[in-house]
Amino acid sequence: xxxxxxxxxxxxxxxxxxxxxxxxxxxxxxxxxxxxxxxxxxxxxxxxxxxxxxxxxxxxxxxxxxxxxxxxxxxxxxxxxxxxxxxxxxxxxxxxxxxxxxxxxxxxxxxxxxxxxxxxxxxxxxxxxxxxxxxxxxxxxxxxxxxxxxxxxxxxxxxxxxxxxxxxxxxxxxxxxxxxxxxxxxxxxxxxxxxxxxxxxxxxxxxxxxxxxxxxxxxxxxxxxxxxxxxxxxxxxxxxxxxxxxxxxxxxxxxxxxxxxxxxxxxxxxxxxxxxxxxxxxxxxx
Ligand SMILES: Nc1ncnc2c1ncn2[C@@H]1O[C@H](COP(=O)(O)OP(=O)(O)OP(=O)(O)O)[C@@H](O)[C@H]1O
Ligand SMILES: [Mg+2]
Numbered sequence: 001x002x003x004x005x006x007x008x009x010x011x012x013x014x015x016x017x018x019x020x021x022x023x024x025x026x027x028x029x030x031x032x033x034x035x036x037x038x039x040x041x042x043x044x045x046x047x048x049x050x051x052x053x054x055x056x057x058x059x060x061x062x063x064x065x066x067x068x069x070x071x072x073x074x075x076x077x078x079x080x081x082x083x084x085x086x087x088x089x090x091x092x093x094x095x096x097x098x099x100x101x102x103x104x105x106x107x108x109x110x111x112x113x114x115x116x117x118x119x120x121x122x123x124x125x126x127x128x129x130x131x132x133x134x135x136x137x138x139x140x141x142x143x144x145x146x147x148x149x150x151x152x153x154x155x156x157x158x159x160x161x162x163x164x165x166x167x168x169x170x171x172x173x174x175x176x177x178x179x180x181x182x183x184x185x186x187x188x189x190x191x192x193x194x195x196x197x198x199x200x201x202x203x204x205x206x207x208x209x210x211x212x213x214x215x216x217x218x219x220x221x222x223x224x225x226x227x228x229x230x231x232x233x234x235x236x237x238x239x240x241x242x243x244x245x246x247x248x249x250x251x252x253x254x255x256x257x258x259x260x261x262x263x264x265x266x267x268x269x270x271x272x273x274x275x276x277x278x279x280x281x282x283x284x285x286x
Pocket of ligand 1: 032062185206208212213237
C-alpha cells in the first residue's frame with residue numbers, strides 16, 4: 001500500500017507545475033547529439049506526449065548534427081565547423097536538408113504517431129516561418145548558414161490551435177527563396193521568443209554547462225548572462241555550446257519565462273525539469 005501512496009505523492013507533486021504551465025507554450029530543442037538511440041528518442045517523445053495531454057503546448061525544434069556528419073562521410077564530403085557552426089556549401093546544404101527535413105523530422109513525427117499524438121513535421125520554409133540572411137562569423141562567409149531575421153508565427157498558431165504538435169527542422173529561406181541551414185539552437189530560441197514561450201528547454205548530450213567538460217561534477221546549475229559571456233571569452237564554453245548559450249542569453253533578454261539546458265541522454269530529464277522541483281541541468285537567468 002505504501003508504494004502506492006508514494007506513487008500518488010509523486011503525481012500530486014506535479015500538480016502546481018501542471019497548473020502553472022497549462023495552456024502555455026514550451027519550446028523544446030532536441031539536439032541531434034542526444035538522439036543516440038530509438039529507446040531514448042521514444043522516452044523523450046513520451047515526456048512530450050504527457051506534457052501535451054496535461055494541457056501544455058509543446059513545440060519541438062530538432063537538430064541533427066551527428067546524423068548530417070554521418071551522411072556527409074558516407075558520400076565522402078568533408079565536415080568543417082567554425083565556432084560550433086557547420087560550414088555549409090551547396091552540397092552540404094542539400095544533404096543537411098535531406099537529413100533534417102526528411103529523416104530526422106519524420107522519424108520524430110512517426111514516434112509521436114505511435115504514441116497516439118498528432119504531430120506535424122515542417123521546416124522553417126513552411127508557411128515562410130523562418131526568414132534568414134547570410135550569417136557571417138567574425139566577418140567570414142561560411143556558406144549557406146542563416147542568421148534569423150524574423151519568425152513568422154502564423155503556421156505555428158494554426159497548428160497549435162488545431163491541437164497538433166509542431167516538429168520543426170531548422171531550415172530557413174532568405175528573401176530570394178534560397179535555402180539556409182540554421183543552427184537548431186538559434187531556431188528554437190527565435191521561435192520561443194516569437195511565440196512568447198513560457199519555457200525553452202535545450203536537450204543535449206551533456207549534463208549542462210560544465211566548468212570542466214571532462215568532469216560532470218563541475219556542472220553549473222544556474223548561470224547569468226555576464227558569467228556566460230565570460231566563460232565564452234575564456235574558452236570554457238566552446239563548440240556547440242557557444243550557439244546554445246548565446247540563444248539562452250537572447251531568450252532571457254526577450255522575456256522567455258525560463259531557459260534550461262538539460263541532459264537529453266537521461267531518461268525523463270524533461271519530465272523531471274518541468275514537473276518536479278528537482279533542479280537538474282543548467283538554468284540561465286538574467
Ligand atoms: N563548457 C561546456 N560545457 C558543456 N558542454 C560543452 C562546453 N563546451 C563545449 N561543450 C560541448 O557542447 C556540446 C553540445 O553541443 P552540440 O552542438 O554538440 O549538441 P546539440 O546542440 O545538442 O546537437 P545538434 O547540434 O545536433 O542540435 C557538448 O557535447 C560539449 O562537447
Ligand atoms: Mg548544436
